[in-house]
Amino acid sequence: MYKILIGLFLSVLCLQAKCQMQFDEGSFSEVLAKAKQEKRMVFMDCYTSWCGPCKMMVQDVFSQEDVGQFMNTRFVNVKLDMEKGEGRELAKKYQVKVYPTFLILNEDGEVIHKMVGGMKAEEFLQNVQNGIGEHSLYSYEKRYADGERDPQFVYSYIETLARAFMKERMEEVLHEYWGTLTDQEKSCKENWMLVKRFVKNPALPEYKYLLEHKKDFDAAVSKDSVDRKIYDDLFPLIVNDCNEIIFHDKVNAAQLLETYEVCVTRSGIAGQDYLLDIVEFTKVFLSGDLKKALKMYDKKFSRLDSDARFDVTLQLNGMLIRKGDAKMCKRGLELIEKTMKDCGWSVDNPLFAAVVSGLKDKFKDDKDE
Secondary structure, eight states: OHHHHHHHHHHHHHHHHHHSOOBOOSOHHHHHHHHHHHTOEEEEEEEOTTOHHHHHIIIIITTSHHHHHHHHHHEEEEEEETTSTTHHHHHHHTTOOSSSEEEEEOTTSOEEEEEESOOOHHHHHHHHHHHTTTTSHHHHHHHHHTTOOOHHHHHHHHHHHHHTTOHHHHHHHHHHHHHTOOHHHHTSHHHHHHHHHHOOOTTSHHHHHHHHTHHHHHHHHOHHHHHHHHHHHHHHHHHHHHHHHHHHOOTTHHHHHHHHHHHHHHHTOTTHHHHHHHHHHHHHHHHTOHHHHHHHHHHTGGGSOHHHHHHHHHHHHHHHHHHOOHHHHHHHHHHHHHHHHHHTOOTTOHHHHHHHHHHHHHHHHHHHO
């Protein structure tokens, strides 16, 4: 009886293993040869030993029966650590920089499709199906090379490049396509989603065009939509760069702030005053006039909502810890504690406890000197 149970248990394990994705353990050249002989494509899981999402895919996705059935019948599957053995050279060849990356290759090792990141089984199967059909990266590249420039097609192609983390190629295609458009076509409703999602960098000529011709875009889609897009683009860039200047002495800080000031002013968007205030706040810090920074925090930022005051409170904290004397730190503590009370922030909040603690330590150390 015991032997029968053991046999049944082992049979179940074998059946489960067969239902999962089967990965070939041969060399990459052997995998390609097998794919050519069996007239199948290659699916390559590019992973690293430290990648959490890579492990999740193995445990939660590749182990599922429906995934195994679909993949095993269509592909020679292989998984390679991109930091070991021939994985190092393949990572360079296929420009694998993010993990996990999944490549669909033809029998000659040419890229048909590229996917990046962990995902659920349903999404994974849908992406693979796209990758072996008309929505594959290979298909889009061929259609683009053949001269297709329909706005919806170009949008889908650039979206596929973005999902594959192919930033350089994405910007290249965007720039080429933009150069073929008339002024009227650039601001038309059909191209708005392309601008909204993929024209994000203020340094790009396409973004400068957006700012210079904002009224045309306003008329095509609505001022509110264009304002929101520009604000959502600029806000994280400005806050992150200002934080970098305050906390780490970012290179070319003054020039960068001037660029942001011109960019925001030119946009004329709703909410531009707050963005300009953040830039001005950081310029005051660069000038070394922390008394003015304290006054600005107290007077100008006191009218902001809780979330906005959160950002500038952390910035003031960084300014004072880095360059403030005991008197300034004491005044800063008073203002920050008042802000915490006005905004209903708990004194037990670990983040703000750390803020207050850091200023108190700075105040104490300066007094003791």
